[in-house]
Amino acid sequence: MIKVLVADDQPLIRASFRRLIDSVPGFQVYGEAATGAQAVAVAASEPPDLVLMDVRMPELDGIEATRRICAADPRARVLIVTTFDLDEYVYGALRAGATGFLLKDTPPAELIRSVRAVASGDSLLGPGATRRLIERYVSRPARRLDITEREREVLVLVARGLSNAEIAQTLYVTLSTVKTHVSSLLLKLGARTRVHLVIAAYEAGLVQG
Template identity: 50%
Template structure:
């Protein structure tokens, strides 16, 4: 069972998300929160697997709560939710360590799929968000690319091969098949790469690879 915390300052939005997820057999909403501070308390108390976090909230906003969440030991996966697909929120959330970014008008079926996807350790982005990221990274200044390549130099050639495949959106099993290794070895390479680079998840790895390929 995948346990979920819903964080949004609007009670109707929380109720709507709960209603969408309630019939899903393998997902259970264990708590709700109206702002970032309540979310942190609920995370400590209920230990959810996945947090659906609104970006714009009074008091502690979603980005601040995201950063505080990821400082905790064994933090949950966090999907950021918003009515806006503005670049500043997308980049801020993903670089901070969000596992996904969805718009609030995401179809119910896709919302449940997103929860499952991030619970398995994969990234999940709304199609419009993905398009904006691709457009943004095509125009990154050269210095960004140089700095990213310098960071990646700390990895072994095999680790770089693995995270390049991660940046393509491949699963561990797909990477294993492509590179001729076991899934366990792939997971080990990803884990070591995250540690060496000081990153939180596969989304950040993918963004760093994209940075290195720009400029």
């Protein structure tokens, strides 16, 4: 039996969620909270398997409550359910330890599927949130680097922390050649030092393992 805690400042929303969750076999709402502080307190006294958490709540917002609950019990799964689909919420929530992020206008059937998924350790985000998360992850198309293939190789090695001499050895060319390429990169990317090259490489997604 998955023990669910519902945290929302609106009693109607809580009741609605409770009905929905209780209708799912294997799930049961064992507690409710109207504030973030209450949610933390309830979670502390009786650890939930899953928390349905609103973001906007008095005393302590849902993000901070999520952070504390997850800090106290890393096994806890938190599914943020909110009216808004704002970036700061999503990223903050994920960093705080939330497992999922859904909008309140999500159809009940999908919400149930999400609850199941989150309870089993998977994650679900609303479409917009997923898109932005992906964009953050592959924020490549930001600026496409207009450099030659060889320069790209050199840039990657620079971004890995190799010195010019080390790059020369790696590519089987002389130090002079590497310096030429680096200078060309500095010019093309508008960088002053190789540090800027490293930053550009990370921003462009050329590296990042």
